[in-house]
Amino acid sequence: MRPRSVQGSIAVIGAGVAGCACAAQLRRQGFSGPISLWEVGRGPGGRASTRRSRADEELAIDHGAPLLNITADPAPALLEPLLAGGWIAPWSGLMALLEGESKLHIGRPDMLGQGDLYVGVGGMDGLCRGLLDLAAQGEGSAISPHYRTLIRSLDVSDTGTWRLWDGTGGLLGQADWLVLSSTLLAHPRSCLLFDWPAVPMAEAAAKLADLQLDHALTTIAGIRAEARSNLLLIVPEDDALLWRALPFTLVNFDAAAQQCWGLRRISIQPLADGRCAVVAHSSDAFAADHLDVYGSRSAVARLLALPPDSGREEEVIEALSQAVLQCLAPWIDAASLERASPQLMRWGAAFPVAPGLPQALMLCPRSRVGFCGDYLAGQGFGRIEGALRSAEHLAGALLQAGLDSRT
Ligand SMILES: Cc1cc2nc3c(=O)[nH]c(=O)nc-3n(C[C@H](O)[C@H](O)[C@H](O)COP(=O)(O)OP(=O)(O)OC[C@H]3O[C@@H](n4cnc5c(N)ncnc54)[C@H](O)[C@@H]3O)c2cc1C
Structure with missing residues (x-):
């Protein structure tokens, strides 16, 4: 040719x-x-x-990347017109880093939080x-x-x-x-x-x-790619107060904390109507152990017309929910998750x-x-x-x- x-x-x-x-x-x-x-x-x-729902117009969950960071000059040329057009804006959340079992450093970023941080307006999409x-x-x-x-x-x-x-x-x-x-x-x-x-x-x-x-x-x-099993929780307004009052909106887990909790990150996303979406990203090791569980509402399950596997899916949801509750125990109690509707989203190739x-x-x-x-x-x-x-x-x-x- x-x-x-x-x-x-x-x-x-x-x-x-x-x-x-x-x-x-x-x-x-x-x-x-x-x-x-x-x-x-x-x-x-x-x-x-951003995960959305026709039946629930206020719902917008960033179930993949919750933000983007630009770490070198010059910035990509497309950044400026995206900012000028109001499509993205500087990220104004609060970041924390969990070290080991329980040492929390508020304000300390990890690798994904360095440089200039931005977020999609109205959702990462x-x-x-x-x-x-x-x-x-x-x-x-x-x-x-x-x-x-x-x-x-x-x-x-x-x-x-x-x-x-x-x-x-x-x-x-x-x-x-x-x-x-x-x-x-x-x-x-x-x-x-x-x-x-x-x-x-x-x-x-x-x-x-x-x-x-x-x-x-x-x-x-x-x-090769790292995988993630992400737990999505939609906390109703009455239970969301505790979540919305947390002194951070994004917690990253260092290597020891990942090993301890099976989590890599927790992203807290307040919704406009008072509810709060919470996305817990599993560690790579946790996802690798549960690669066969796609999440019944994932695109892959839809494409492959996979039969529901609620037993295994519920197990993974339960394991991740418990990890979230335990590591956020100083702030969050089990009651605040009782009425949260959980979903699972598996990213088979999340990070190359x-x-x-x-x-x-x-x-x-x-x-x-x-x-x-x-x-x-x-x-x-x-x-x-x-x-x-x-x-x-x-x-x-x-x-x-x-x-x-x-x-
Ligand atoms: C849970 C999670 C958290 C993350 N956190 C961050 C973060 O904090 N900061 C950050 O900078 N990055 C983060 N990332 C990584 C970031 O999301 C990616 O680097 C970025 O979105 C990659 O964009 P892309 O266009 O290269 O690839 P993709 O987003 O993968 O786009 C490729 C597209 O191609 C489509 N496609 C593939 N094959 C076909 C086909 N045969 N036919 C039709 N369509 C096809 C796919 O559906 C997909 O939409 C995160 C990723 C995940 C999963």
């Missing part, structure tokens, strides 16, 4: 921070060709999304909604997002176009360039998760004879483990494939900062590689 210069369309897989940021930055840099965005979730956000708004402001045709759509496989046609297929063999879309903002289609975990016989990108690449792409895919296949994909492999011009996301090595690796930076970097590289910014 020969590199194709001038003009082109781009299919971005994944509407998390990196996918949305890539679309926004391409438009801001003048690319006006077609961009399609493909996302299996119900809306944008990915691991920085404000970040991705803002990025899509920035993308829509640029010149060119509207970006077409396709939600609730799983890309099952890909290939390159005889004319050199990337084709995206669904699980029934139906053609979903075509584009000249492919951007993968998630490792899923290139990682063996997709086979474990969906019972697929082969890794989709590896199958596509086998016909392309592009050594750089092969190298990138082998590297991605070897990236370094070193990630080297930046030299970010763009494979011969096969017209680009990679962005928090799994790219560099500043902000494994965090939203890295997702933003990698997307901006890729957008620039794509334009340099021959996409005509004047189309």
Whole structure:
């Protein structure tokens, strides 16, 4: 396959921070060709999304990342327009660090709390909604997002176009360039998760004879990820007073505390109507021991039409609830959780483990494939900062590689 210069369309897989940021930055840099965005979730956000409910309009729970931190100068270029547009705002919560069993340091951040802290306005999904708004402001045709759509496989046609297929063999879309903002289609975990016989990108690449792409895919296949089992609690207004009065809104657990409690973080999210959402993030070790329990309301359970496994799910919910109660015992009593409706959310690949994909492999011009996301090595690796930076970097590289910014 020969590199194709001038003009082109781009299919971005994944509407998390990196996918949305890539679309926004391409438009801001003048690319006006077609961009399609493909996302299996119900809306944008990915691991920085907000759980909402049509039946309960006040409900907004940040069940993945509760904030983002920018640790180096210059900040990602998209940060300033996101702030100016009111999509994100400085984080004004109170942070604490739990050391060992019970030593609490109020005001002390951990690695995820260093630098300048920001939060999505109205929920963390404000970040991705803002990025899509920035993308829509640029010149060119509207970006077409396709939600609730799983890309099952890909290939390159005889004319050199990337084709995206669904699980029934139906053609979903075509584009000249492919951007993968998630490792899923290139990682063996997709086979474990969906019972697929082969890794989709590896199958596509086998016909392309592009050594750089092969190298990138082998590297991605070897990236390990930490998991999280997150307990979501919605505490009714009458019981929420204790939670809302806590002297912190985000507690991080150091290594000894994680071992002791099986928790990595507790995020306290007061809701506008007086209720309080509480999200307890498990430690990696706890999640690894309970990887088979997805949470009956998770996207994976919905996609795989998994039968309810309430017994196991209840066990995990109970274990995490008890840990929360015990480590917050000085402030919270069991009665304050009695009427909280608990849910479980499992993140099978919550945080990639370094070193990630080297930046030299970010763009494979011969096969017209680009990679962005928090799994790219560099500043902000494994965090939203890295997702933003990698997307901006890729957008620039794509334009340099021959996409005509004047189309
Ligand atoms: C519990 C938790 C807490 C976190 N806390 C923090 C924090 O405090 N600070 C911080 O900076 N970061 C935090 N993170 C990490 C942060 O959420 C991620 O770094 C960031 O959101 C990654 O964005 P991304 O776009 O690279 O990937 P993702 O958000 O994973 O986006 C990829 C998207 O691609 C979609 N997708 C994948 N394959 C397909 C397919 N085949 N078809 C269709 N769609 C597909 C996925 O559904 C997903 O929406 C946390 C993450 C978790 C899970």
